[in-house]
Amino acid sequence: MxxxxxxxxxxxxxxxxxxxxxxxxxxxxxxxxxxxxxxxxxxxxxxxxxxxWNDPASAFRLAMVAGQTNAGLTERTTEIDGRIWRFLDSEAPHPRNALVLHGLGTSAEAMMTIAPILRETHRVVIPDLPGFGEHAVHGTMAHDATFYIDAIESFRAAQNLGEVDLIGTSMGGAFAAAYAAKYPQHVRRMVLLSPAGVTPPHVNEFMRRVIDGEIPLDIHDDASFAEVLRLNFPSPPPMPEPIRVEFVARAVARRDAFLRIIEDLRPFLINGVEPLMQDIDAPALVLYGKLDQLTDPSMLAIWRFGLPKMEGEVLDGAGHVLLYDKPNEVAKRMREFLR
Structure with a gap:
């Protein structure tokens, strides 16, 4: 070149x-x-x-929708006997159905994490029970245990769920046990997380306050909401201010109905499941948290004595909300038990 x-x-x-x-x-x-x-x-x-930040209601709603989407759940409604039921549904095409019952003062969203746990084996259906979440109270009728158990059966039948695996926490755990006693033909197995409904061998601070006539779960301002969080969680979860504001506002708006429901259910939640245990045939997994300040872990002994087909455990380091404090441990035991 x-x-x-x-x-x-x-x-x-x-x-x-x-x-x-x-x-x-x-x-x-x-x-x-x-x-x-x-x-x-x-x-x-x-x-x-x-x-x-300045529209807590919208922030709350968006947070709920995000949680539903993350859990793989769809929000649906149905009408039963003239009442609108709102529920979350995984719509998974599995032969087994899991009917999930939330606790006192919460809603279907409190149990959303069940759906991913059972994604491979169950269709998961979580209703707002009457008087909670987006489900209005049913008029002036007594919202006692009989009312709720029959309402749960009406929902199960309307959704054609057939035989179900029942999962309930706290109040929902007591409802699950009572449902299994009344409708044994519809229950394959049940998982009870921190269930109420039996007499505690050890009476904790919360129970003493209830005996003295207090309602420790009554949310009427921000301070009382903080107290409810303290009772439920050893380490309360972080909560953005708009979500917290809306949660308190919703609780205050529904306070009268909530207090009425508590009075209607008080006898059942104290020890109403015990006389029913003889009619429960479904195998049960019962879990409590060692740090539970609401339903005391000593209650496990009552379930063990009353249920012939029962597995149970007290989880170290967990409070009342086992799905938050020990999600992996609960998921493992639940999958093994419901397989």
């Missing part, structure tokens, strides 16, 4: 220079639009955050 040819290859032509300038200009324009887009995204995100 001669020197002149080398120089021709190394020295850019006019066309090459123009192409380089055009490329540089396009890159600058692209970077500028990218920065504009990022700025708009940041502004939009900040605006959305400010809006949600």
């Amino acid at each position: 001669v020197p002149s040819e080398v120089m021709r290859r190394r020295v850019p032509t006019g066309a090459t220079k123009r192409a380089a300038r055009a490329y540089s200009s396009n890159m600058k324009r692209a970077i500028r639009w990218l920065l504009v887009g990022l700025s708009l995204l940041i502004v939009t995100t900040v605006a959305a955050a400010v809006w949600l």
Whole structure:
């Protein structure tokens, strides 16, 4: 190769220079639009955050929808005897159905984590029970144990669930046991998490307060909500302020109905399951947390004595809400028991 040819290859032509300038200009324009887009995204995100912070109801609703989506659940409604039931449904095409019952003062969302646990084996259905969540109280009728057990049966039949695996926590655990006693033909197995309904050998602080006439779970302001969290969790979960504000507001709005339900259920939740145990044939897994301040772990002994087909355990380091404190341990035991 001669020197002149080398120089021709190394020295850019006019066309090459123009192409380089055009490329540089396009890159600058692209970077500028990218920065504009990022700025708009940041502004939009900040605006959305400010809006949600000042609109707790929308923040609460979005948080619930996000939780449902993450758990693989769909929100559905159905009408039974003129009443609207709202429920969460995994809609999984499995031959086994899990009917899940939430605890006192909560809603279907409190049990959402059951769906991923049983994703491979069960269709999971979680209703808002009457008077809780988005399910209104049923008029002036007494909301006692008989009312709830028959309401649960009406829901099961309306959804054509057939034989179910029952899962309940706290109040829902007591309902599950009572349902299994009254409708044994519809229950294959049941999992009871921190269940109420039996006399505790050890009376803890919460129970003493109830005996003295207090209602420790009555939420009427932010301080009482903090107390409810303390009773339920050894280490209460972090909660964004808008969600906390809306939770308290919803509790206060429904307070009269809640207090009425507590009075209707008080005898049952104290020891109403014990006389029914002789009629329970379904195998049961009963779990408590060692740090439970509501349903004392000493209650496991009552279940062990009353249920012939029972497995039970007290989980170290867990409070009342086992699905929050010990999710992996609960998931493992639940899958093994319901397989």
